[in-house]
Amino acid sequence: MPELPEVETVVRGLQSVLPGRRIVEFRSGKINVIKDLALLGDQIPGSRLVAVRRYGKFLHLELEPRASENARLFILIHLGMTGQLTVGAADEPVAPHTHIFFTLDDGRELRFRDPRRFGRVQIVSESRREELLGKLGLDPLEASAEQFRKQIANRRARIKALLMDQHVFRGMGNIYTDESLWRARIHPSRLGANLTAAEIAKLHSAVQHVLHEAIRLRGSSVSDYVDSEGQNGEFQLRHRVYQREGKKCSRCGTKIRRIIVAGRSSHFCPQCQRAPRTRKLRKKAPRRHAERRIKTAPVTTKTPE
DNA sequence: CTTACGGCCTGGGTGC
DNA sequence: TGCACCCAGGCCGTAA
Missing domain, CATH: 3.20.190.10 (MutM-like, N-terminal)
Known part of the structure; x- marks a missing residue:
């Protein structure tokens, strides 16, 4: 598309x-x-x-x-x-x-x-x-690293959704979002606010690299895309994850997976792009601490002598 | 602010 | 060979 x-x-x-x-x-x-x-x-x-x-x-x-x-x-x-x-x-x-x-x-x-x-x-x-x-966001090819970072840091939405949101960045769609995230080794479900500065910097250069490469190869001919002369593009031959579910990751050999993130089908390598931690971790009964405090206080009886 | 969902469309894929 | 059915996917409006 x-x-x-x-x-x-x-x-x-x-x-x-x-x-x-x-x-x-x-x-x-x-x-x-x-x-x-x-x-x-x-x-x-x-x-x-x-x-x-x-x-x-x-x-x-x-x-x-x-x-x-x-x-x-x-x-x-x-x-x-x-x-x-x-x-x-x-x-x-x-x-x-x-x-x-x-x-x-x-x-x-x-x-x-x-x-x-x-x-x-x-x-x-x-x-x-x-x-x-006028409502559209930054052009990802024109955005500086700092401008790019500002659009992502502090955002609670998933990075997949942010990259595809035309009011944040104009021009990215499903193919180039998935390809860029793979290149930057970032899982599509990560929240913008949880990415490190280094990860965002890496994503910025990944996005630009992927887009430049795709333009050089005249786009991806999936679906009905042709150029103004009716010719196909070539970048679909270089896709690393998009529509490659079940095939091996070209970096590590792990099978590419496809999941739905922010309502969109998302292709990624589960090895290279680690899933974010679920917040299950802090679901433990919060009362424990209070109880422990009460118990521990009186127990501290020092044995004199 | 963020997510979910329905609607718009058709061709391609699946299953029988 | 055909047919019913499902679904992707960009974007918008609306609801939660």
Whole structure:
């Protein structure tokens, strides 16, 4: 599924093609997946695309402001789990579940396809864009070690949940969270507040290493992910834990396990990533101490002589 | 602040 | 070969 490295790969592909192109036609398939289409949709044809950017898992296409108005418009796209955004010749056969077509002035077509329809395409004003993206957390690739640490220390949530929470870090999903935790040797159930400074530092570099490596290999093609040219990524071949339940850990040979943490399926090595201690340890009857104190006090009779 | 859960979707896997 | 069924998974809203 598309996470930060996949979206980054798509964005880079589109950056070499879209800027400067004009959208001459814009139409949707049988199912309209665009929110608020009536509001802004008629402003799309004739507009020129000026920039393609990534923000967390969101892609946005910036449109050149019209001469008549100064409002800047953006096409905001989230690929969900199975979304694809590709550019090809306009006369190419249309794959099933293709929902949106942007015909470009060079004869090509930008298409949005999404079998499961968890993805979203929105045409938004600049203020609406701020509203939607402003809530998102740090970009894990841009965060310094200290910024990263601050997002985790003192948090009572599980590290798995923190890494995947888009309001904490933008862009991490299930694959890269599991892969990063494995690399840093941290169990997904550990609480943020219980990680040592050294562990958080290690996690910071693990996250960045894994994301950079995944971008270098053009993402993980699991589910339906393809890049802007319809090509598969390669990083799924390097997964150490994700979807490798029962296979051997490449570091120690122990069988990879899968459990549910914070409602998400989580893959880890039980040997390399030690489970946190349960708080069973301090469940002993608390009265003991009091009793002991009472008993011990009078017993201390010193035998004189 | 944190977790749990339902809903949105469809294809792929399982079992018969 | 087919069919019923289950479920993952990002994200949001709501409830606990």
